[in-house]
Amino acid sequence: MLAIAMSITASGVALAHLEIGSSIGITHLQWVMNGFILSFAACLLPFGSIVDRIGARRVFLWGCALFVLASVVTICASSFFVLMSGRLLQGIGAAQLAAAGPAALAALLDNDARRKHAFGYLGASGGIGLTLGAFLSGVVLSWGGWRAAFALHVPFVIVAAVFAVSGMRDRSQTPRHSFDLLGTALSIVCITAAMTFAISGSLVGWLSPWVLCASFIAGLTGWAFVAVEARIPAPLIRLSMLRNRQFALACTVCVLFTTVWVALFIY
Numbered sequence: 338m339l340a341i342a343m344s345i346t347a348s349g350v351a352l353a354h355l356e357i358g359s360s361i362g363i364t365h366l367q368w369v370m371n372g373f374i375l376s377f378a379a380c381l382l383p384f385g386s387i388v389d390r391i392g393a394r395r396v397f398l399w400g401c402a403l404f405v406l407a408s409v410v411t412i413c414a415s416s417f418f419v420l421m422s423g424r425l426l427q428g429i430g431a432a433q434l435a436a437a438g439p440a441a442l443a444a445l446l447d448n449d450a451r452r453k454h455a456f457g458y459l460g461a462s463g464g465i466g467l468t469l470g471a472f473l474s475g476v477v478l479s480w481g482g483w484r485a486a487f488a489l490h491v492p493f494v495i496v497a498a499v500f501a502v503s504g505m506r507d508r509s510q511t512p513r514h515s516f517d518l519l520g521t522a523l524s525i526v527c528i529t530a531a532m533t534f535a536i537s538g539s540l541v542g543w544l545s546p547w548v549l550c551a552s553f554i555a556g557l558t559g560w561a562f563v564a565v566e567a568r569i570p571a572p573l574i575r576l577s578m579l580r581n582r583q584f585a586l587a588c589t590v591c592v593l594f595t596t597v598w599v600a601l602f603i604y
Contacts, residue, residue, distance in 0.1 A: 338438065338459055340404070340490035340497070341431045342466025345373065347474035348424075349603045351486035354478055357420060365417055367536050370603070372421050375532050376428030377435070379525040382573040384436035386517060392507030393441035400433025401498035408491050412484045434497075441505050466490075467602060514571035521573065523562040530555035 352366045388396050407430055411423030439459065446452040474486035481488075534551040541548060566572040579585050 338435070339462040339466035339469070340493040341377075341434060342463045343470035343473070343490040343493070344408075344427060344431070344487075345370075346467050346470035346603055347486045347489050348373070348470075350471055350474040351478065351483040354483045354486075356483065357414060357417060361417060364536075364540055369417075369420060369424055371532060371536060372424040373428040373431070375529060376425045377431045378428075379528045380429050380432035381436055382524055383517075383521045384433050385440070386571075386573050388437050388440050390512050390516070393437040393444065394501060394505040394507045396433050397437035397441065397501050397505060398498060400430045400437060401494050401501070402430075404430030404434065404494050405491055405498075406430075408488065408494075411487050434494075441501075445506060467599065471602075512571070514569075517566075517569060517571060517573050520562060520565050520569070523558045523565060524573065527555050527558035527562055530558065 349370060352369060355361060355366065355369070384396060384400075404427060407423045407426035409423075411420060411427065414420035414423055439456070442455050442459065443452065446455055470489065473489050477485040477489065530551045534548055534555055537545075537551065538548045563576065566574060567576055579588075
């Protein structure tokens with residue numbers, strides 16, 4: 338979690354020093370930042386379901402490998418296309434880590450008090466990573482340039498993989514129902530369209546046909562996702578959990594924390 342958070346804020350600082358091609362504008366820079374967040378958000382629920390099926394350890398180690406490989410692609414990028422590809426792959430790897438890590442902790446720690454402590458440290462590591470990413474990227478930029486800033490988190494991911502090899506347990510279960518492919522597709526399209534709307538609206542106008550189309554697609558696929566998840570036996574997320582007031586409050590706090598503090602901190 339420390340590495341994921343570092344990769345977000347470190348890239349934000351590094352973008353101001355990006356030297357790759359001659360036509361990099363504000364739109365490109367926003368997508369380098371948000372491409373990671375997009376693929377991370379779009380893949381988190383599907384990988385959570387995959388963890389339940391094949392186990393947290395396997396998904397976590399795959400995530401570590403993909404995150405490091407994508408970071409190498411990003412560091413060595415010589416064009417905007419390669420850089421964006423690396424950032425999107427980073428987000429997919431980060432989604433695997435974020436889906437598998439907390440699940441492994443919950444399975445490992447049966448004692449409620451120890452579990453609360455562990456998840457407290459987990460949450461704190463994200464906040465520390467956001468701060469360290471911004472600070473350390475400023476330090477390494479002076480001697481290693483923007484590529485060094487994109488490499489800051491790699492050692493932490495490698496250390497996490499080493500610990501996971503010996504310390505993580507797999508508690509997979511035989512699935513009784515097929516994987517929710519329709520819900521996965523709808524959630525990915527909805528998140529992509531919503532982020533396209535949010536980014537493009539301020540650049541080309543909120544009433545432009547492209548932006549309005551993205552808004553319509555986001556709303557339609559979002560509604561369809563809720564309808565599908567409420568009807569199938571093995572959804573990506575059980576909507577009935579939102580009836581639990583504590584769970585709903587925790588989700589609301591996370592949304593406020595992310596949209597208010599994290600977004601302002603990054604930009």
